[in-house]
Amino acid sequence: MRNMYGRSLFGRSWLIAVFIFLYIPIVTLVVYSFNDSRLSTVWTGFTFKWYVDASHDRELIDGLIISLKLAFMSASLSVIFGTFTAFVLVRYGRFKGRGLLASMANAPLVMPDVIVGISLLLMLVALQKWLGFPERGIGTILLGHALIGTSFATVVIISRLREIDLRLEEAAMDLGCKPFQVFWLVTLPLIASALVSAFLLTFTLSFDDVVIAAFLSGPGSTTLPLVIFSRARLGLDPSINAVATVIIVVVSIGVIASSLYQLRAERRRQREVADAYAQGKS
Amino acid sequence: MASVTATTDREVLLRIDGVSKVFDGVVKAVDNVSLSVKKGEIFALVGSSGCGKSTLLRMLAGFETPTSGRIYLSGQDITDLTPYERPVNMMFQSYALFPHLNVWDNVAFGLRRDGLKGAELAKRVDAMLSLVQLSKYGKRKPHQLSGGQQQRVALARSLAKRPTLLLLDEPLGALDKKLRETTQLELVNIIEQVGVTCVLVTHDQEEAMTMASHIAVMDEGCFLQVGTPDEIYETPNSRFVASFVGNVNIFEGKVDEDEPDHITVICPECTHYVGHGITGTSGMRVAVALRPEKIQLSPVQPNKNHNWCAGEVVEIAYLGPHTTYHLKLETGMVLKVQQPNLTRKMADDLTWGDHVFAHWTRDAMVVLTE
Numbered sequence: 019m020r021n022m023y024g025r026s027l028f029g030r031s032w033l034i035a036v037f038i039f040l041y042i043p044i045v046t047l048v049v050y051s052f053n054d055s056r057l058s059t060v061w062t063g064f065t066f067k068w069y070v071d072a073s074h075d076r077e078l079i080d081g082l083i084i085s086l087k088l089a090f091m092s093a094s095l096s097v098i099f100g101t102f103t104a105f106v107l108v109r110y111g112r113f114k115g116r117g118l119l120a121s122m123a124n125a126p127l128v129m130p131d132v133i134v135g136i137s138l139l140l141m142l143v144a145l146q147k148w149l150g151f152p153e154r155g156i157g158t159i160l161l162g163h164a165l166i167g168t169s170f171a172t173v174v175i176i177s178r179l180r181e182i183d184l185r186l187e188e189a190a191m192d193l194g195c196k197p198f199q200v201f202w203l204v205t206l207p208l209i210a211s212a213l214v215s216a217f218l219l220t221f222t223l224s225f226d227d228v229v230i231a232a233f234l235s236g237p238g239s240t241t242l243p244l245v246i247f248s249r250a251r252l253g254l255d256p257s258i259n260a261v262a263t264v265i266i267v268v269v270s271i272g273v274i275a276s277s278l279y280q281l282r283a284e285r286r287r288q289r290e291v292a293d294a295y296a297q298g299k300s
Numbered sequence: 301m302a303s304v305t306a307t308t309d310r311e312v313l314l315r316i317d318g319v320s321k322v323f324d325g326v327v328k329a330v331d332n333v334s335l336s337v338k339k340g341e342i343f344a345l346v347g348s349s350g351c352g353k354s355t356l357l358r359m360l361a362g363f364e365t366p367t368s369g370r371i372y373l374s375g376q377d378i379t380d381l382t383p384y385e386r387p388v389n390m391m392f393q394s395y396a397l398f399p400h401l402n403v404w405d406n407v408a409f410g411l412r413r414d415g416l417k418g419a420e421l422a423k424r425v426d427a428m429l430s431l432v433q434l435s436k437y438g439k440r441k442p443h444q445l446s447g448g449q450q451q452r453v454a455l456a457r458s459l460a461k462r463p464t465l466l467l468l469d470e471p472l473g474a475l476d477k478k479l480r481e482t483t484q485l486e487l488v489n490i491i492e493q494v495g496v497t498c499v500l501v502t503h504d505q506e507e508a509m510t511m512a513s514h515i516a517v518m519d520e521g522c523f524l525q526v527g528t529p530d531e532i533y534e535t536p537n538s539r540f541v542a543s544f545v546g547n548v549n550i551f552e553g554k555v556d557e558d559e560p561d562h563i564t565v566i567c568p569e570c571t572h573y574v575g576h577g578i579t580g581t582s583g584m585r586v587a588v589a590l591r592p593e594k595i596q597l598s599p600v601q602p603n604k605n606h607n608w609c610a611g612e613v614v615e616i617a618y619l620g621p622h623t624t625y626h627l628k629l630e631t632g633m634v635l636k637v638q639q640p641n642l643t644r645k646m647a648d649d650l651t652w653g654d655h656v657f658a659h660w661t662r663d664a665m666v667v668l669t670e
Binding site: 183186188191195203204291293298 | 307361362363382383388389390392393394396398400409410413414440441443444445446449450457458461
């Protein structure tokens with residue numbers, strides 16, 4: 019059905035303007051990754067050589083591997099910590115310090131990364147002075163990323179946990195589940211989709227972080243964004259465009275596949291519900 | 301403690317002994333309630349929302365702990381047992397089926413917690429599914445079922461563990477009216493077939509009367525009256541019970557003549573000659589409750605000096621099997637009268653503005669002192 023805004027010219031032109039605003043930079047990057055010239059301002063011809071260069075660039079590849087590892091670990095930790103935090107906040111009712119925990123869990127969401135990075139750095143330097151460890155490296159970056167990630171994961175999981183009908187958990191207990199079994203057999207499967215969302219979100223947050231990594235990295239722990247950032251200061255290298263294009267393609271395929279899957283699942287579900295009602299009536 | 305002599309030879313299965321529940325130290329949800337439910341009985345707790353019936357049911361299931369009092373099941377004190385230790389299962393309001401499991405796994409859920417597997421598990425689950433006539437639906441997910449089918453899955457799941465006591469929380473609340481009537485009897489049939497003792501909670505007094513053998517009417521955390529459906533309907537013990545269960549006309553008046561086999565009550569509208577005695581004195585203020593269907597209408601003045609009054613028809617609700625008339629009496633009171641439609645609608649039927657006489661017999665009404 020058409021609504022009153024259906025064919026407004028304003029709506030359409032606004033949409034197009036936003037798309038241009040969002041995607042022109044990305045398109046530029048993709049196009050210049052095929053540019054034969056070293057200079058990003060002149061187009062001299064089509065080439066794949068930057069892709070070949072990038073695949074032989076040890077520093078870039080190492081950075082990519084470190085970033086993927088780090089993002090995976092950070093996302094895993096964030097989801098685990100986030101699940102516990104959300105569960106305590108939503109299910110344990112009122113307890114002393116609940117309000118404090120609730121607001122503290124959200125604080126890193128609004129805290130500038132620079133501040134998180136510098137405060138962690140100060141703490142780690144002090145710790146190292148007293149105890150002799152930890153050495154700065156992947157572990158310390160992981161600490162920073164998991165700290166931010168836990169907050170984001172908590173927010174995502176809390177909203178799903180609040181939607182779940184408490185009677186489902188009561189029914190499980192009524193049928194013989196001990197509290198841990200209730201969580202494992204009923205709550206966890208029901209929040210699974212939120213856990214996946216939280217994982218993807220925190221993975222991305224870790225993967226594209228420069229600021230915290232810049233404060234907390236040590237020798238041998240240069241993440242991909244750090245590599246790109248340091249090279250950009252020396253003048254842009256087109257092989258970075260190539261790496262970026264590969265990442266964009268992988269992410270796009272992932273996003274498109276997952277939204278297609280969700281769309282189909284939702285359509286199937288609606289059809290099944292409609293069938294069930296038609297059948298119940300007959 | 302002296303044992304109470306049972307009125308029938310059935311043994312008492314559930315005994316609630318002086319149970320109270322106070323929330324946050326102030327809100328008395330359930331106030332010193334005692335009750336016995338016999339084996340094989342279907343017992344209904346009725347009351348409007350917030351009367352404490354759901355809290356009482358949740359204490360039976362183990363989701364709430366009584367502030368004081370004890371609960372005994374088959375003679376065993378279960379007050380402090382957790383929900384997963386009690387031989388009690390509940391069918392939840394709006395069913396609470398696990399959305400991530402199919403019908404078969406929903407029914408098997410409780411049995412698996414008891415360590416059942418393989419052929420024995422399959423035998424028990426299949427038996428439950430055939431009991432509720434859903435054998436073909438085992439692979440469906442809950443959202444692929446109609447409301448009535450979901451209700452049957454919920455019933456199968458709560459019966460699968462062969463509980464000693466089955467709790468039903470608004471069992472038909474999520475179904476539409478037409479489906480509810482057929483499902484009520486179906487549900488009772490299955491429960492009686494299994495032979496399980498059952499406590500159900502409902503706000504719908506008709507549902508309670510259809511399904512239960514005994515009813516407790518609750519208000520503000522207390523039982524106002526406990527009895528069979530006909531006792532509750534025909535001899536309510538208070539104004540609240542009389543008007544909560546069905547429709548009623550209430551006349552306020554004073555006892556004039558007080559004899560063991562009859563009393564007369566003088567009201568502004570008319571004099572009532574009631575065919576039963578009361579525990580009271582003459583001159584005492586009482587209410588006379590008269591159900592609309594126990595009144596007859598006539599165009600001529602009845603030839604007696606009590607149990608009738610005159611009025612004008614101000615409202616007519618034609619309901620098919622019967623018609624409800626509202627008569628405005630001289631005192632301004634509106635009398636509800638229900639007449640069976642014994643013939644098809646005729647031209648000389650009562651209409652708005654007609655003056656008629658309402659009359660009733662000495663056994664039609666009940667005197668309420670509370």
